[in-house]
Amino acid sequence: MPTIKQITAHLESIAPTSYQESYDNAGLITGDPAWEAKAAVICLDATEEVIDEAISLGCNMVIAHHPIVFRGLKKLNGKNYVERAVIKAIKNDVAIYAIHTNLDNVYHRGVNSKIAETLALENTRILAPKKLAKKLNAYIPAAAVNGLLTALPKAGATNVNYSSENQVFIDKNETIHEGKKLEVTFAAGLQPLIVSLVKQHAPDAYLEVQQLENTCADIGSGLIGDLPEAMEEKGFLQNLKKVMKTGCVRHTRLLGKPVKTVAVCGGAGSFLLPHALRQKADVFVSGDFKYHEFFDADGQLVIADIGHFESEQFTIELLGEIISGKFPTFALHFTKTTTNPVNYL
Missing domain, CATH: 3.40.1390.30 (NIF3 (NGG1p interacting factor 3)-like)
Incomplete structure (x- = not known):
């Protein structure tokens, strides 16, 4: 049985939270990442009715497109639909996770x-591509080159180059570094993974990351x-x-x-x-x-x-496909609760 964290980490490997807009509140809203995820309901809106649905199905996780808490909450006394949903989720140990504009902003599986x-x-x-491209410069030993040339593109790096000859670099602290110069371009949300891979293959490498002005075609x-x-x-x-x-x-x-x-x-x-x-x-x-x-x-x-709801309704199926691809035996339920607040005659 996967943990809440394992499920959210997989979702964020597709749509990192760093890709969300500045006004957004994507991520884990209620619950403990360490909980075992028994089953989940997928929806657009984590309303109180959806929380009830999750409880009735034995689910301790609700995965929503829209964050139920969008603006800051100063009180939790159940006076509005947001507070009631949050209170019910907390009282019943239901984790609410939102994947919003970060999922809007990815090209692949968005x-x-x-x-x-x-x-x-x-x-x-x-x-409308965003300026979310970054570049990593590192000086690495020759023995680490081949491994990184294989690992970095698999991790999503869009461009990987290295110098054929050793180069010497003096950093701002006047420390001398020598090695193959590695240059890696990647989307901003991949920075933790890219840095981790470089350190894994070259633990003592000097590296720096800079923001690029050019746009990222996939974001x-x-x-x-x-x-x-x-x-x-x-x-x-x-x-x-x-x-x-x-x-x-x-x-x-x-x-x-x-x-x-x-x-x-x-x-x-x-x-x-x-x-x-x-x-x-x-x-x-x-x-x-x-x-x-x-x-x-x-x-x-x-x-x-x-219509807003209509344009995003297939996001429920999309999230189901993403999660099932990684956790094929995990129990997923597409909500049967209609959360569209707009009705038509």
Whole structure:
């Protein structure tokens, strides 16, 4: 039986918490990482009803996309739905774990890649890459080179180079270091792993890590890709409504142009509209657009608002796939509680 920590560590190997936005609260919200995880309920929102569901199923873990505690709590007296959910989880030894914008911001096995898969998009790439690339410089003995050339790419490093000749380096403390110069570029969330690997293969190596200004192609907001074949706008919207299982699609006026390039963003994505426009998307699929934001399409693309919940609903399946791939015998339950606060007539 895995521990809570083992499950969360695997999730964070896909979507490190360092990738989350500054306003977010992803991570373990209640519970002890050392607990054995008996079973888990996966959901979008860890409401009190979902906690009840977990208890009834004998689960001591709830894995949610949205953090139930988003802003700081000053009191815990059960006066609102957040406090009631947290109190119930604590009283019943239920761990609540949230994997939010860190899962939004990864290309591989992220929220937006699941949407793109559902829409059958091809040639996908991050819509708005983030400046989360880092570079490690180290001076290592020759005997450590081959092992690191194998281990670092497997760990996710995007670029690994080394000098063929020994080099001498004097650090700020005027200490002399000699060895092969190793240069490794990687996404910021991988820093602990990359540093650990270098120290494992070369314990006495001098190393330094620096932030790079260039963006990381696999980390960022939204996704953009192409349909296998162009579609008429109305046909695309009808198919979108069907495959995304939404009650309605709010959209800007149709432009009478074929739809080939589609940008997507799970949740509230209006902040990415300028990126979708710059990259010549024909349609931008997201949720939570405000009235005046629809005007910003300005006749250049079609905004298709399918709803916040609807755009992220397949995240539950995604998390199930990620966890089952590592822990095939661990009991997972997809919530049967509808947590979407929006209803349609």
